[in-house]
Amino acid sequence: MNATVSRDFSHLRALLQSSKKVIPLRKHSFLFQEGMPANELYLILSGKVQVSKICPDGKEMCFRICGSGEIVGELTLFTNDPRYLLTAKVIEPGEAAVVNKTELEEQLLINPPLTLEYMRWMSKHVRRTQTKFRDLIMNGKKGALYSTLIRLCNSYGIPLEDGSIFIDVTLKHQDLANFCGTTRESVNRMLNALKQEGIISMKRGKITVHDLNYLKTEIQCEDCPPDICCIE
Amino acid sequence: MNATVSRDFSHLRALLQSSKKVIPLRKHSFLFQEGMPANELYLILSGKVQVSKICPDGKEMCFRICGSGEIVGELTLFTNDPRYLLTAKVIEPGEAAVVNKTELEEQLLINPPLTLEYMRWMSKHVRRTQTKFRDLIMNGKKGALYSTLIRLCNSYGIPLEDGSIFIDVTLKHQDLANFCGTTRESVNRMLNALKQEGIISMKRGKITVHDLNYLKTEIQCEDCPPDICCIE
DNA sequence: ACAATGCTGTGATGCTACTCACATTGTAAC
C-alpha cells in the first residue's frame, strides 16, 4: 500500500512532507470535526486516523482509515465551502504533517506533474467508492462486512507464512458496523459464524483472515486491483 | 442544474464543446459498455444517458443520469486502465460531443483554469457520492428511495405554480430500484404509499413531488446544496 | 486487587424487504 503511494504519488507526497509543521496525533483526539473551519490538510506520517460522518441521530458512518503516507482533509480543496464535512478521529497515535490548503491549491495549479498525480489520485478515489457502493448495497449486510474485511486485508493486511492475512488494525465490532451500515450485534454474529467455519480468527482485537477466497466468492468479487479495492 | 454547470465549469464545457465530432444518441443504444476500450469521453448536448454497473448475477446498479451539459466517461482519465468500468445507456435520444481522452488530458495539464475546474468538479463528485452513501445505507430502503426522489428533483425537477416539482425523466420502477439497490416490488409499494399520502403523484411514467419536505425530514436530510444532493 | 467501565456474546421478538406467483393495466405494432 505505502509502496504504491510512494511510487505513484511521489511529487504529492514530497510536497506534503516538505511541510515544516508536524503535529502529534494523540489517541482519541480529533484531527478535525464536522463544521470546523477547514484551512489545512494532513499527511499521516505514522499512526492511524478514521474518517467518518456523524449523523444527526447519533449513528456514525465510517469512510476511511488512513495510515502512513495517506492524505486527509482533501475534500475541501477547490471548494467554496470553508468547513470540514467529515470528522477525523485518531485511532492509533502518531504524527501528521500539516499543509496549508491555499498553498497546496496554488502548487497544484502551477506544477503539472503534481497536478497529474492529484488527478490520478482523485480518479482512483472515485473508482474505489464505486466498487464499495456495489459491495455495500448489492449483497446485503453480509456482503458489506465481507467486503470491508477484504478491503482491510488489501490496505492493512500482513501476509503470514501459511497464506493467512493478519489485519493490523484494532477495530471494535461497533467500528466495523459503522463501516458496513449495520449493527454491532449483526457484526458479532457474522464474525462468529466466520470463526466457526475457520475463515477468520481473532486475537487481541485483531483479525486474521485464513480464507480470503471464501470472502471474495461470497460477494462475487471481480478481483479489482488492491489499490482500488481498499479502505479508500 | 445546467445553469450551475455553465457558470462553474465554463472552460471545461467550452473545450468539450469545441469538439468537431458530434454523434447522435439513439434510444436504448450504448455510449459505451463495461470492458470496451476507453479512448474518448462525451459531453451530452441533448437527451439523457444512464450510467450503471452490471453485476455478474444480472443485477444492475445505477449511478448517474446525465443530461445536457454533463460529462460522461471521465473516470478513465489519468488511469492506466484502458477500459470502461461502467455502462452508459441512452434513455432519451439526443446528441453528444466526443472528445479524445489523450487530448483532454494534455489540455488539462497546461491550462490552469481548466485544471482548476476539473479538480473542483472531481471534488464535488466525491462529496456527492458521500452524501449518497449515507442516504442509501443508513436509512433503509425507504431512505434510499426518498433520497433518490429528492436528488431527481434537484437534478431534473421543474417547479410548478403550486410549489410541486415535476421530475422530467421517465423512469420505470425497475430503474428506480436499480438506483436504490432494492426491488421493483418494493419501489412499487413505497411509491403507492407515497401516492396515498398525497406526497407524490404520477402521470405517464413521470413523477411529481408535492411535498418535498416530507421526503427530506423522513431521511434526516441536512439540506445540502442542490449541486451536491443530486443524481451525481 | 478492586471497582468501574466498556466490549463482546446471545436469545427472543418483530419489522423490513425479498421472493414468487399471478392479476391487472398500459403501450406499441400491425
Added chain:
DNA sequence: GTTACAATGTGAGTAGCATCACAGCATTGT
C-alpha cells in the same frame, strides 16, 4: 381495434436484520 408484450399492482410466505435485554469478559484506572 386487436393482439402481443411490457410494466405495474398486490397477496402470501419467508429470510434477513434490527432492536432490546442482559450476561459474561476484558481493560483501565486508582
